[in-house]
Amino acid sequence: MVWDEPVPISRDQARATYLAVKRTEPGGGPAPDVAKELPGEITLYPGHVLVTMDLDTMDELSAQVFTIARAHGLVCYDPQRDLVHNVAPLGVYEGMQLHTGDGMVVSDPDLGLVHDVLGTMSPQNPFVALVNFGRHFLQVSPGFELEYKEGALIRAMVADLAEVRQAFHDYATGDRSFLNRYSWS
Template sequence: MSAELMVWREPEPIPRDRARAAYLATKKTRPAEGPVPAYAKELPGQVTIFQDHVLVTMDMDSMDEMSTQVFAIARAHGLACYDPQRDLVHNLAPLGVYEGMQLHTGDGMIVTDPDLGLVRDTLATLSPQNPFVALVVFGHHFIQVAPGYELEYKEGTLRSTMVDDLAEVQRAFHEYATGARDFLSRNVWT
């Protein structure tokens, strides 16, 4: 069994529905002949070149490790990346304020410097198959959430609270990523 990621140049952030449509349209076309883009030579896995897109195929056993590499290479070359397994798109912007911040999920995804849309959309994937989402600024602080919306924040001491809905979790993660701490005063922490 295999998994795929698609990378391509996109002039501005693209929503998931358009990224999904581009992926499905690409899958219906034939691979292109001709020169291979320089960045494609850096991508791990099996690379297939299409007119404007590159598909990276990998086996499921190495998906987590290889996906992390593909996300980093795509970002370094100014490319968008679509993950059809998770139905998530990795845009180049807008980013949070912490350089090197990492997004971690319970299903194995790790993204350095995730765009804010990816953070929002990833939070909607919380489930028994994806039991947590965390934003981490190593050596400083983190915020994480588990299904049922148990929110934890650590900067010195660990604080925990329960929130009512996904929208509040997404708001708290957005504030954290952008350097705001309003979520601390809106909730009762233990």
């Protein structure tokens, strides 16, 4: 579901908005301009656009929806993954991509999305990576093994999800202090 929010919102706020809108009747009011550009099956609600897609094309279409929503300055909530995509704040690397082991790819992810996605690691989602193609990347897998590559690949084990989230935040914002906090091999 895509809609306008004046400031970034939490996953809980996005979920609540989605559920509240779904309890209303479709239609009513003018369609947001973005509705003409979105792929998939569209259902219009006042101020909101619901994009329905099948599971076979979900990853590809979701990436398109996220990109279009961001271009229009809109929030996008993915109820399948229970994730919210805000317009900001972004990391410092233009074109950085967020990749997950369950097939999600998001260009220029907001920092809140990166934080939330890290909490979704599981056997069905076995890694999360921030990738700056041709330069460097940071990746984590369950068990909290970090991998960083800029030339050579190095690895470090971290104690918990909070440390992983801090390392990813540092990496996304251009702060390289995470490289000094761990014993890399």
